[in-house]
Amino acid sequence: MKTLFVSYRVTDLNRSLAFYTALGYAELGRVEAGDAGHLLLLSFPAEPAASLELVHRPTDGHVEVGTGFDHLAIQVDTLTDTLTHLTEAGLTPGPIQHPGGPDGPKTSWLTDPDGYRIELVEWPPGHADGITAADFS
Template sequence: MRILHTMLRVGNLERSLHFYTQVLGMKLLRKHDFPDGKFTLAFVGYGDEREQAVLELTHNWETEHYELGNGYGHVAIGVDDVYQTCAKIRAAGGNIVREPGPMKHGNTVLAFVEDPDGYKIELLGGHE
């Protein structure tokens, strides 16, 4: 068994695809419209989904905004250098919501970025 994907509902698919592909450097792996159900599924990730977990971006055509609720935490992405990654994300227009630095009560270097829908993405150092 393995984790296949995490699904996030997004209000504007093109804006979210831009963020995940252009700002975070993922690839659009596949995208499919379901006209009868009025929704689109887009899968993004850093590698082949047969080998790696990916994100499923679900866009319900008639919904422009979602409340995140208080149960969602974050998606974590391992990077080699958190400081350098944040500089690239910022240059690409990304929103850094927790500047890079050591975590409280530990030594792990991390940062948080927010996607266009408000989902938090944690960047963890020393993982590439």
């Protein structure tokens, strides 16, 4: 088994698409289902398949972010370059943090138009992509 993608309900599909496109996602395709909703599948250009789905159900109205969801984590190559790009695109990322100390990952936080939190992560040199069992040994 493997995770296919994360799916978010959004209030305004065009506003969310503009945000996630500025973040670096590209649209893969849409499913238009009328009053039942609209699905928009996105991925980063280097990803082989969809990694994010935006779900818009116009009849449901405004989306309230629930208390069970915490955040989406996105790996970036160079956090300072990413923050510069996002700021130039009109987004408002937070300051760089070092949650694991000076030799650990660098992070920054961003919030999408519906209030979903996004953690941007730059791993230190030599660290494998993502979190693996080696991080706990």
